[in-house]
């Protein structure tokens with residue numbers, strides 16, 4: 212799906228002609244009369260909200276039943292009362308008001324780009340060590356693919372999640388890279404092999420994201436901070452339904468990251484005493500995850 216977006220201030224020749232032949236007040240309303248279709252949205256951008264050519268255009272758009280939005284400054288001016296949705300920057304400085312208008316336009320552009328891609332995606336954010344592969348010992352790292360062992364049952368869990376419409380995104384702290392225990396290239400190779408092995412099972416990982424930093428770096432991506440979740444969101448061309456997404460992990464830091472990002476379902480795999488206050492469900496193993504994240508009417512089908 213695409214938008215037809217027209218800027219009515221782009222055509223200098225037409226604006227000059229309309230201004231000379233009719234009046235400057237008519238330069239936008241006359242253009243609207245030429246190009247506007249039923250169901251169009253007309254967006255007005257004016258710091259004062261009082262430009263006569265915009266006011267007249269807003270009156271015309273209203274008379275045609277268009278949806279109207281205005282980015283305004285100062286007190287909103289005349290346009291604030293004329294449009295359906297006035298967005299008023301409460302500054303009486305033209306520069307500041309216009310700066311904020313640019314920001315709002317940028318946000319809207321990003322939103323529209325993703326909204327047009329389809330309905331928001333729901334994601335199952337998966338910790339890696341302890342969820343997808345067997346956790347290495349304390350202070351140890353999976354440094355080579357040969358050391359990577361899938362957790363028994365994880366393929367079934369991932370299949371069930373995919374069948375429920377969740378995209379699969381791995382988010383993993385790998386400070387072994389930051390400590391120099393393993394190279395970024397070695398980690399990349401492991402993740403490539405993991406992705407390939409799961410693909411052979413018919414499972415597509417949408418993204419595999421890692422934090423290579425050590426605790427002392429105080430980065431935003433190392434869980435419990437939510438940076439990797441936001442990275443996943445920003446790298447996707449789709450809107451992400453974060454509240455409707457789920458997070459699955461075996462550490463309190465996973466639960467905290469999920470909570471910080473606003474993910475409502477946070478499944479802790481492990482002992483209930485260790486889950487901490489940020490988990491919303493606790494299961495003993497990956498085998499029990501589907502039962503807590505899938506609609507109850509689907510449980511019998513999934514367990515059979």
Ligand SMILES: [Zn+2]
Nearest residue numbers: 422430432433
């Ligand atoms: Zn990081």
